[in-house]
Amino acid sequence: xxxxxxxxxxxxxxxxxxxxxxxxxxxxxxxxxxxxxxxxxxxxxxxxxxxxxxxxxxxxxxxxxxxxxxxxxxxxxxxxxxxxxxxxxxxxxxxxxxxxxxxxxxxxxxxxxxxxxxxxxxxxxxxxxxxxxxxxxxxxxxxxxxxxxxxxxxxxxxxxxxxxxxxxxxxxxxxxxxxxxxxxxxxxxxxxxxxxxxxxxxxxxxxxxxxxxxxxxxxxxxx
Numbered sequence: 001x002x003x004x005x006x007x008x009x010x011x012x013x014x015x016x017x018x019x020x021x022x023x024x025x026x027x028x029x030x031x032x033x034x035x036x037x038x039x040x041x042x043x044x045x046x047x048x049x050x051x052x053x054x055x056x057x058x059x060x061x062x063x064x065x066x067x068x069x070x071x072x073x074x075x076x077x078x079x080x081x082x083x084x085x086x087x088x089x090x091x092x093x094x095x096x097x098x099x100x101x102x103x104x105x106x107x108x109x110x111x112x113x114x115x116x117x118x119x120x121x122x123x124x125x126x127x128x129x130x131x132x133x134x135x136x137x138x139x140x141x142x143x144x145x146x147x148x149x150x151x152x153x154x155x156x157x158x159x160x161x162x163x164x165x166x167x168x169x170x171x172x173x174x175x176x177x178x179x180x181x182x183x184x185x186x187x188x189x190x191x192x193x194x195x196x197x198x199x200x201x202x203x204x205x206x207x208x209x210x211x212x213x214x215x216x217x218x219x220x221x222x223x
Contacts, residue, residue: 005069015188015190015191016191018046018160018183019188021052022048023045026202027041027042028202036134036223037223038214038222039223040217041209042185042209044185046084049159060091063129063157063159064092066157066182067096067127070180075126076099076120076124077098077099077100077101078093078100078129079102079126079151080101080102080130081102081103081128082105084130084132085128085130085131092129099118099119102116103116104116104145114149115145116145116146124151125152126153129156130156130157130159132159133179134162134164135167136167136170139177143156153177155179156172156178157179157180157181158180159182160181160185161181161185185206
């Protein structure tokens, strides 16, 4: 039976860590353009976390708790997506004493033309670890690569999420994959506003974006 964990504490503490290391920012007047082409008033740079040792250790511990609370079956390996997911897969696989793999965005184009790197057997059960999830589209590509290599993957875990549950159900739920994360933007906004990191006006703008990101983006020339 899966372990019970305090998800609210984990979400709020992870949000505070990301804020404290300045991995979170808002720029409503000059929106950021995400990989998907969506305009966003906020960003999270989870890559910064890898350079802060106590904080990344705490976050890795939270990831382990989340994985153990979410996955009923045996896990044979931890996979990271190129490139941002690779360090987190390394941290987590070391902490859990499991083999690590990584999956490329596309086959490397020479040699064995592999998309998945590492040693594994056909039918091995893996979980995919990533830094951030927006709409889930890029995760589908990684999961397809893992499955084509003969691996079984039904779970994605991320440090942070935009919290778009309906989007994830369309992109990942439809292929039998569950998404879990340590913290999300609704939590981050609340912590940022309560600590004075975001002004009330900025927090209001971000919540407006989160309520309908595509409408907010299109109104500003994005996807």
